[in-house]
Amino acid sequence: KAGVTQTPRYLIKTRGQQVTLSCSPISGHRSVSWYQQTPGQGLQFLFEYFSETQRNKGNFPGRFSGRQFSNSRSEMNVSTLELGDSALYLCASSLRTAATSTDTQYFGPGTRLTVL
Amino acid sequence: AQKITQTQPGMFVQEKEAVTLDCTYDTSDQSYGLFWYKQPSSGEMIFLIYQGSYDEQNATEGRYSLNFQKARKSANLVISASQLGDSAMYFCAMREVNPNFGNEKLTFGTGTRLTIIP
Numbered sequence: 001k002a003g004v005t006q007t008p009r010y011l012i013k014t015r016g017q018q019v020t021l022s023c024s025p026i027s028g029h030r031s032v033s034w035y036q037q038t039p040g041q042g043l044q045f046l047f048e049y050f051s052e053t054q055r056n057k058g059n060f061p062g063r064f065s066g067r068q069f070s071n072s073r074s075e076m077n078v079s080t081l082e083l084g085d086s087a088l089y090l091c092a093s094s095l096r097t098a099a100t101s102t103d104t105q106y107f108g109p110g111t112r113l114t115v116l
Numbered sequence: 117a118q119k120i121t122q123t124q125p126g127m128f129v130q131e132k133e134a135v136t137l138d139c140t141y142d143t144s145d146q147s148y149g150l151f152w153y154k155q156p157s158s159g160e161m162i163f164l165i166y167q168g169s170y171d172e173q174n175a176t177e178g179r180y181s182l183n184f185q186k187a188r189k190s191a192n193l194v195i196s197a198s199q200l201g202d203s204a205m206y207f208c209a210m211r212e213v214n215p216n217f218g219n220e221k222l223t224f225g226t227g228t229r230l231t232i233i234p
Contacts, residue, residue, distance in 0.1 A: 031220055033220055033221070033222070035222075035224075042224060042225075042226050042227070043207065043224040045221045045222065045223070048220045048221065050220070055220065056220060056221050058221070088159055090159075090161060092161070092222075094220065096220065103149075103211075103220070104151065104163055104166055105151075105163075105211075105220070105222060106163055107153070107160060107161035107162075107163075108160065109158065109159060109160040110159045110160060112159065
């Protein structure tokens, strides 16, 4: 079974631009979560999508948004890029079964975004 | 609020020795899950092992085992017979369980950089 895939793997943008990152979950997984990883802040939760609906959101400004399609693929968008948005963006998928702690999130390889 | 603490920023271990990576957590929830992930320099987070808060036995997965001490709120990862390929960042994470089926968020610690010496 194929793992979580993320495209593109690397991206260079300039301040003020916008960017869209894509994530394809493991087949059969219905939940997609996004995380930002930076040397200063570590790993921070951005948001989670399930059944095309945002279920949970981290403490990030409205410039960060996302969506999920009917095939569970997800995209996240960052508008008006700032230097501080340079980070590794990780996507994770899980089955999202009933309320249980056993659902494991499996991560993709990440998209490394550099903002100049 | 949930919090994960990893107090070892870096560790150096001789190849073939066992190593313990520390993780303590803080939560007011009764039901939660604890995870360990490995992150090589390539960046991908690799799932290693899981422990549920109600699990009575410590989890094991091959060379990985989790030393779960609920009363002390610790979930240390033990790697037996370390290999050069074990060199990576290791993250402890926690997921709370929302009985209303509302939370999938993982809270991560700051990580431990493990270096295996030949």
